[in-house]
Amino acid sequence: MPSPFILVNIKTFKEGMGNRAHMIANAAQLVAHESGVTIGIAPSYIDLHPICHHFAIPVYAQHVDSYEPGAHTGHITVDAIRMAGAAGSLINHSERRLTLADIEASIRALQAQNLIAVVCSNNEATSAGAAALAPEYVAIEPPELIGSGVSVSKANPEIIRRSVAAVHAVNAKVKVLTGAGIQSGDCVKIAVDLGTDGVLLASSVVKAKEPATILRDLVSKL
Numbered sequence: 001m002p003s004p005f006i007l008v009n010i011k012t013f014k015e016g017m018g019n020r021a022h023m024i025a026n027a028a029q030l031v032a033h034e035s036g037v038t039i040g041i042a043p044s045y046i047d048l049h050p051i052c053h054h055f056a057i058p059v060y061a062q063h064v065d066s067y068e069p070g071a072h073t074g075h076i077t078v079d080a081i082r083m084a085g086a087a088g089s090l091i092n093h094s095e096r097r098l099t100l101a102d103i104e105a106s107i108r109a110l111q112a113q114n115l116i117a118v119v120c121s122n123n124e125a126t127s128a129g130a131a132a133l134a135p136e137y138v139a140i141e142p143p144e145l146i147g148s149g150v151s152v153s154k155a156n157p158e159i160i161r162r163s164v165a166a167v168h169a170v171n172a173k174v175k176v177l178t179g180a181g182i183q184s185g186d187c188v189k190i191a192v193d194l195g196t197d198g199v200l201l202a203s204s205v206v207k208a209k210e211p212a213t214i215l216r217d218l219v220s221k222l
Helices: 019-035 045-054 078-084 100-112 124-131 157-170 185-193 211-219
Strands: 005-009 038-042 088-091 116-121 137-140 175-179 198-201
Touching: 005 175, 005 211, 019 038, 019 045, 019 211, 045 078, 078 100, 088 100, 100 116, 116 124, 124 137, 124 157, 137 157, 157 175, 185 198, 185 211
Parallel strands: 005 038, 005 198, 088 116, 116 137, 137 175, 175 198
Antiparallel strands: none
């Protein structure tokens, strides 16, 4: 995935369901085309297939299990998201924590299908641990700032700097995203200047009346 990368996690916000999911995807595709910045989205499972097939942007699942297809009621397999058209999946988001063994199994299952693993972490130590498993991305998100409206880029830039260093000390090939409270072009520029490859964000885009306006601001200083 080219750098910088902006990944919008739609979560299960009401503002990101159905037609609104398509509106956000359309805005992401439009602004990506205008700016040359790679913008992807992680919609709900219900919207995953139609978004993948109607838009030419990277689309990610919000979580995936490592199970093979079979008798695993309620789980989401890598085969299922690949067939839906997904580029990859988030793993271990703060709202969907996994054990270390499950994180590794999900990474391996994705990579076996040539899909991209974005492993979420909450500090530099867990970021380094995630990097040891060799996902394509580690996304550092201090949980206390998620949805707070306070940007990690401004509130705690040192955790970004230390996390980038920790990840690259373990595996220089792993790319780093940062998230939590990202809401403006300034936030994104600070994150990239600190060595990250982009950002992971949610509510500032998903809840916006005009998502394209927010996305244009986010890429405006890159």
